[in-house]
Amino acid sequence: MTPKLGSCYYPEHWPEEKWKKDAEDMVASGLSWVRIGEFAWSRLEPEEGVQNFQWLDRAISVLGNAGLNIVMSTPTATPPRWVVDKWPDMLIVDIEGRPRQFGSRRHYCFSHEGYLKEALRIAEIVAKRYGANPYIKAWQLDNEYGCHDTTLSYSPSALEAFRGWIARKYKTIDQLNESWKNVFWSMEYNSFEQVQLPNLTVTDPNPIHELDFRRFSSDQVVNFNHSQVLVMRKFTKMPLIHNYMGRITDFNHYEVGEDLDVASWDSYPLGFLEDRSRQNDEFKHRFMRFGDPDFQAFHHDLYRTVGNGRWWVMEQQPGPVNWAPYNPEPAPGAVRLWTWEAIAHGAEVVSYFRWRQAPFAQEQMHAGLQRPDGEVAPGLIEASQVFSELNDFESIDQVQSKIALIFDYESCWAWEIQPQGKDFSYFELVYDYYKALRALGLSVDILPPNQNSFRGYKVVMMPGLMHIGSDLKSAIDAFDGVLISGPRTGSKTVDMFIPPELPPLVPGVKGTVASVESLRPNAFISIKDSGYFKDWMETLVDCEDVVGVCEDGRPAIIGHENNLYIAGWADQDTLKKLFSSVCNSQDISTTDLIDCVRTRETLKHRFWFNYSDQESKVGLINIPPSGVFWEPL
Numbered sequence: 001m002t003p004k005l006g007s008c009y010y011p012e013h014w015p016e017e018k019w020k021k022d023a024e025d026m027v028a029s030g031l032s033w034v035r036i037g038e039f040a041w042s043r044l045e046p047e048e049g050v051q052n053f054q055w056l057d058r059a060i061s062v063l064g065n066a067g068l069n070i071v072m073s074t075p076t077a078t079p080p081r082w083v084v085d086k087w088p089d090m091l092i093v094d095i096e097g098r099p100r101q102f103g104s105r106r107h108y109c110f111s112h113e114g115y116l117k118e119a120l121r122i123a124e125i126v127a128k129r130y131g132a133n134p135y136i137k138a139w140q141l142d143n144e145y146g147c148h149d150t151t152l153s154y155s156p157s158a159l160e161a162f163r164g165w166i167a168r169k170y171k172t173i174d175q176l177n178e179s180w181k182n183v184f185w186s187m188e189y190n191s192f193e194q195v196q197l198p199n200l201t202v203t204d205p206n207p208i209h210e211l212d213f214r215r216f217s218s219d220q221v222v223n224f225n226h227s228q229v230l231v232m233r234k235f236t237k238m239p240l241i242h243n244y245m246g247r248i249t250d251f252n253h254y255e256v257g258e259d260l261d262v263a264s265w266d267s268y269p270l271g272f273l274e275d276r277s278r279q280n281d282e283f284k285h286r287f288m289r290f291g292d293p294d295f296q297a298f299h300h301d302l303y304r305t306v307g308n309g310r311w312w313v314m315e316q317q318p319g320p321v322n323w324a325p326y327n328p329e330p331a332p333g334a335v336r337l338w339t340w341e342a343i344a345h346g347a348e349v350v351s352y353f354r355w356r357q358a359p360f361a362q363e364q365m366h367a368g369l370q371r372p373d374g375e376v377a378p379g380l381i382e383a384s385q386v387f388s389e390l391n392d393f394e395s396i397d398q399v400q401s402k403i404a405l406i407f408d409y410e411s412c413w414a415w416e417i418q419p420q421g422k423d424f425s426y427f428e429l430v431y432d433y434y435k436a437l438r439a440l441g442l443s444v445d446i447l448p449p450n451q452n453s454f455r456g457y458k459v460v461m462m463p464g465l466m467h468i469g470s471d472l473k474s475a476i477d478a479f480d481g482v483l484i485s486g487p488r489t490g491s492k493t494v495d496m497f498i499p500p501e502l503p504p505l506v507p508g509v510k511g512t513v514a515s516v517e518s519l520r521p522n523a524f525i526s527i528k529d530s531g532y533f534k535d536w537m538e539t540l541v542d543c544e545d546v547v548g549v550c551e552d553g554r555p556a557i558i559g560h561e562n563n564l565y566i567a568g569w570a571d572q573d574t575l576k577k578l579f580s581s582v583c584n585s586q587d588i589s590t591t592d593l594i595d596c597v598r599t600r601e602t603l604k605h606r607f608w609f610n611y612s613d614q615e616s617k618v619g620l621i622n623i624p625p626s627g628v629f630w631e632p633l
């Protein structure tokens with residue numbers, strides 16, 4: 001199937017007379033999908049017991065009659081004021097114990113049973129009414145779980161649900177005390193009713209208390225989504241989708257994804273660069289109009305796996321956003337570039353947020369495909385260009401990459417709880433490995449840690465993976481490619497203790513982490529004939545094979561050609577050098593790319609992307625400024 005384009009539309013924001021023309025303009029511009037309804041609850045149910053769906057019926061007919069496929073949504077991310085008045089304790093509570101107030105969105109606590117009932121009730125009403133509507137071809141459930149820091153809630157409902165969760169997990173309080181080792185600091189409990197949430201303690205709570213709370217909180221998101229799925233499934237056969245966010249790791253997206261048919265995410269390259277990137281100022285300046293050349297791709301690859309191969313961009317940045325510290329205009333061509341990159345990574349649909357810029361409320365400074373006055377904005381011209389270019393393609397099929405990189409949500413939580421050094425971030429560590437691979441011109445698959453086979457892969461990487469479960473162990477044992485792990489890989493039990501046999505507990509790696517240290521921002525440990533370690537360094541002893549050493553004499557890389565463990569957080573040049581020699585040993589060819597050029601291989605094509613306003617050359621290929629180049633394979 002050829003990928004399609006779409007946009008996000010809010011009929012409730014515009015006079016009804018505009019709907020038809022808007023729909024026709026969308027179609028004329030090459031858009032074939034439109035997402036609606038995700039924030040419309042107060043207009044569908046202005047007060048308890050009063051429903052008003054006629055306007056939405058008409059909007060759906062107008063959009064559908066114009067030829068658009070509709071993504072209808074459940075409006076549960078924006079419970080209206082009367083719902084909050086009915087359930088005043090449904091509000092999410094922050095770590096300081098303060099309820100987060102009504103007046104924006106995502107103000108609900110995932111553990112509040114009254115709210116869950118209310119959410120399922122409205123989902124059922126919407127699903128019943130539109131589940132079989134011929135214009136509705138997909139559904140979005142809720143909107144951006146976890147966005148605005150809304151996974152963790154320290155509310156009374158969360159406390160009650162957490163007590164139930166630990167009681168189910170540990171059965172007896174003695175077992176919990178033993179598993180958490182609450183003998184430390186006399187933290188032992190006599191009953192589950194005494195256990196609190198891990199906030200407002202005088203100093204750090206027990207890390208396993210926090211990790212269990214993180215697991216519980218993730219489960220609450222999974223359950224909330226799952227409950228909506230059960231309701232929707234009664235009334236519709238259409239694909240169920242959620243729109244995830246960039247660099248939000250507070251819940252296990254793989255588990256939410258198991259209940260859905262398609263994953264999607266909201267891609268805001270310039271917003272993310274300013275708001276969520278740890279790159280330095282020079283980098284941000286250089287890429288201010290393009291975004292980080294690897295950030296979108298990382299999420300495309302992650303969500304392709306979360307969606308079991310099926311994924312969309314539900315919201316694509318079309319122009320300046322309103323929510324980052326600085327909100328520059330994309331470079332001319334950047335919207336087209338982002339769209340093509342998503343398509344090359346397998347997006348079935350790229351849908352722009354939003355059709356027309358709203359002249360009111362919180363997002364009045366956020367661009368759309370149209371200006372607030374209805375005139376065409378630059379993003380729309382680029383979207384239409386992609387639409388006509390897509391005519392040259394029948395389909396853009398994905399192939400399994402030769403390289404797999406493991407990304408694990410539990411490790412994110414574990415190292416947030418116990419970073420041991422202020423700058424340690426699991427996301428950034430994995431992302432550094434990803435960046436180095438992309439800088440070598442490689443396509444990468446991102447996988448969850450519960451693998452039982454690495455069939456088809458030649459190189460597998462799992463930096464920072466806290467714990468290696470039994471499935472993964474057997475996958476590693478059966479793997480005949482190259483495994484690269486460390487630092488911190490296999491360094492904890494599943495309960496976050498240092499294992500009795502000291503780490504790294506990576507099958508086949510012979511050595512012992514005798515101690516670890518975290519480093520100040522400008523402290524580096526040089527590696528002989530290579531670069532350096534930063535942020536994190538392990539002292540490995542009793543190593544059978546040492547492949548590289550540090551200037552201070554400590555092993556830098558241990559293991560053998562098929563199983564390597566890296567002792568610290570290596571700089572990009574070191575990673576690239578190591579990865580290219582490993583790839584060459586496996587007959588995977590690499591190309592050293594400059595930082596603004598990236599590539600992606602699909603079944604029949606190789607795509608090249610240029611994140612700069614200068615023409616870039618790779619061998620004989622010229623990639624136009626801010627552009628895309630594709631060649632058949």
Ligand code: GAL
Nearest residue numbers: 143144266268315321353366
């Ligand atoms: C997304 C959200 C949209 C809109 C957009 C603005 O996070 O889903 O509703 O707020 O950001 O960039």
